[in-house]
Amino acid sequence: MWKRTAVVLTLCVMLILTLAVGTAFAGVITSILVDGDSTPPYVSASNTITIEVYTTSDGDVKVGSVVTFIYGSTEPEIKVPGVTASKPSSTKCVVDNYPLKPGVNSITITAKVDGVSETKKLTVTFPNAPTEGATFSVGDITTQTKVTAFSGNIILDLGKGNYLVNFGSLAGDQSLAIRVDDLDLPKSYSPSGFVCISPVYEIDSNGNTLGAPAKLTVKYTGIGAEPDRITVFRSDDYDFSNSTDINLGGLVNKTARTVTIPLEGTVDGYYAVFISVVGAQNYTDLPADGWYYHPVSALFAKGVMKPANSSPGNNPWGYLGVGGSDTFGLSSSLNICRGEFAYIIVKALGLPLIDVSTSTFPDVDSGLSGEYEDAIETAARNGLIAGLPNGNFGWDATLTREQAAAIIARATRLTLVTDEQAVDAVLQTAFADGADKDVSDGTGISIWARPSVLACYKAGYIGGVPSAGGSVEFQGGASLTRAQAASLIHKMMQKMKLL
Structure with missing residues (x-):
C-alpha cells in the first residue's frame, strides 16, 4: 500500500513539473x-x-x-x-x-x-504531381545538373555548369520555375493539323536565356502512337494560338512515352506534346500508298518540312506553278531548291538558328528574311553548305543529287575515301553511269562529288535511279525532287536517331 501511494505521488509530482515547464515555454x-x-x-x-x-x-x-x-x-x-x-x-x-x-x-x-x-x-x-497550377521552382540552376519535376513528367537536363544569361551577361537571378498550366486534353486550339497529348507546361526564367545547351524531356499520353508523328511545340501563349509557335520536333522514346528536345538560348515559353493528324486526307498529292507518304508525313510532323503550296508563309523559295492549299508540292516535276534543302537539314539536325542582320551571301540577304535567312546562314557557319563562285548561294536554284550527297556527307560526318581509283571502282560497279564524270547531261558523277556520293551510298542514305534497260544510274547532275529530298532527310534522321 505504501509503495502504491509513493508511485502515485511520484507520478503526480512529475505531471505537475511537466505542466509547469510547458506553461513556462508556451505562448512564444x-x-x-x-x-x-x-x-x-x-x-x-x-x-x-x-x-x-x-x-x-x-x-x-x-x-x-x-x-x-x-x-x-x-x-x-x-x-x-x-x-x-x-x-x-x-x-x-x-x-x-x-x-x-x-x-x-x-x-x-x-x-x-x-x-x-x-x-x-x-x-x-x-505530392509532386502534374496537377493544374502546380509549380516546381529551382532557386539557382548553377547548382543543378538535372531538374526532375512532377514525378518525372517533365525533366530539364541542364548538364554541368549551365547558367542563365541576360543581354549577354551573367544574369543576377539564376532561378527558374516550371508550371503546369493546362490539363485540358485534347485542345480545340492546337496548332493546325495537330492534337495535344500532354499537359501544357510553362518554363519561366524571368526573361533570361540559357548559357549552354540543355535538353527537355516531356511525357505524353497515347499508347501506340507513331513516334514519327509526335512532336513538341513551344508557344508564347498557353493556348498555342500564336503565329510564332515553333515546332521543335524531338526524339521519341516509345517505351517510356517521352519526347526529348534540345534547348539552347531561349527557354521561356509554353511547351506541350502534340501528334500530327495530317495525311492523305489533307493533301491530294500525298497518297497513303505512295513511297514518300511516310517520310513526308514524319518531316511535316517534326516541323522539318512545310508544304510548298500557296498558303501564306509556306513558299518563300520561288517555286512556281505549285497547287493550292490541298497540295503539299510533291509532283515529279517540282525539284527542291538549294535554299529549302539548307533550311530542312538545319531543322532536321536541330541546330539553333543564328540570328543575322546581314547574310554571308548577297542574294540571300536581298531575297529571304527571318528564319529562312537565318537557317541558310546557320548551315553555312556549320560547314554544311558553300556558296557559288560568284559569291552568291543560289538559294532559288535547284539542288542536284550530287550536291545533296555532299551536304549529307558533311552533316553526318561520313568518312570520305580519298583514293580516287578505289572510289571509281565501287561507283562503276554500283551505277551504270558511275564511270561518267561529266554531269552536263544529268547523268554521271562529278569528280569533286564522287567521294561524298560513295560515302552516302555505302551508309544507305542515297541510292540510284532506275533507267532504261533495267539498269540503275546515280544521275548526279539531275535535280533532286522534294519527295526524294524528304526520303533522304528522313533516312538521315532515322540513322542519327533524331526522330
Whole structure:
C-alpha cells in the first residue's frame, strides 16, 4: 500500500513539473501560417511554400535549416538559394520559396523571446504531381545538373555548369520555375493539323536565356502512337494560338512515352506534346500508298518540312506553278531548291538558328528574311553548305543529287575515301553511269562529288535511279525532287536517331 501511494505521488509530482515547464515555454509562438493556412494537414501542389511565424515579441526565429531571424537585425540569414525572407514587424517573420522535397516534409520552427524558447514542428506534403497550377521552382540552376519535376513528367537536363544569361551577361537571378498550366486534353486550339497529348507546361526564367545547351524531356499520353508523328511545340501563349509557335520536333522514346528536345538560348515559353493528324486526307498529292507518304508525313510532323503550296508563309523559295492549299508540292516535276534543302537539314539536325542582320551571301540577304535567312546562314557557319563562285548561294536554284550527297556527307560526318581509283571502282560497279564524270547531261558523277556520293551510298542514305534497260544510274547532275529530298532527310534522321 505504501509503495502504491509513493508511485502515485511520484507520478503526480512529475505531471505537475511537466505542466509547469510547458506553461513556462508556451505562448512564444502565437501562430504559424503555411501559404496563408493555419490549419493542418498541410499539402502543397508546389515544391515551395510561404511560411509566416508570429511571436509574442521580437526575438530569434529559426525556420528549418533555411532561414534564421536574429533579434534586432533587419537582415535574416538565408542559407538556401532562391529563398527570400523578411520581417514586416517585430512579431512577424515571413519566409518565401521555402523548398520542399517530394513526399512528406518535417519542418522544425524554433523561437526564442526574452530567454524563453519554444519549438513547433510542421508536416507539409508535396505530392509532386502534374496537377493544374502546380509549380516546381529551382532557386539557382548553377547548382543543378538535372531538374526532375512532377514525378518525372517533365525533366530539364541542364548538364554541368549551365547558367542563365541576360543581354549577354551573367544574369543576377539564376532561378527558374516550371508550371503546369493546362490539363485540358485534347485542345480545340492546337496548332493546325495537330492534337495535344500532354499537359501544357510553362518554363519561366524571368526573361533570361540559357548559357549552354540543355535538353527537355516531356511525357505524353497515347499508347501506340507513331513516334514519327509526335512532336513538341513551344508557344508564347498557353493556348498555342500564336503565329510564332515553333515546332521543335524531338526524339521519341516509345517505351517510356517521352519526347526529348534540345534547348539552347531561349527557354521561356509554353511547351506541350502534340501528334500530327495530317495525311492523305489533307493533301491530294500525298497518297497513303505512295513511297514518300511516310517520310513526308514524319518531316511535316517534326516541323522539318512545310508544304510548298500557296498558303501564306509556306513558299518563300520561288517555286512556281505549285497547287493550292490541298497540295503539299510533291509532283515529279517540282525539284527542291538549294535554299529549302539548307533550311530542312538545319531543322532536321536541330541546330539553333543564328540570328543575322546581314547574310554571308548577297542574294540571300536581298531575297529571304527571318528564319529562312537565318537557317541558310546557320548551315553555312556549320560547314554544311558553300556558296557559288560568284559569291552568291543560289538559294532559288535547284539542288542536284550530287550536291545533296555532299551536304549529307558533311552533316553526318561520313568518312570520305580519298583514293580516287578505289572510289571509281565501287561507283562503276554500283551505277551504270558511275564511270561518267561529266554531269552536263544529268547523268554521271562529278569528280569533286564522287567521294561524298560513295560515302552516302555505302551508309544507305542515297541510292540510284532506275533507267532504261533495267539498269540503275546515280544521275548526279539531275535535280533532286522534294519527295526524294524528304526520303533522304528522313533516312538521315532515322540513322542519327533524331526522330
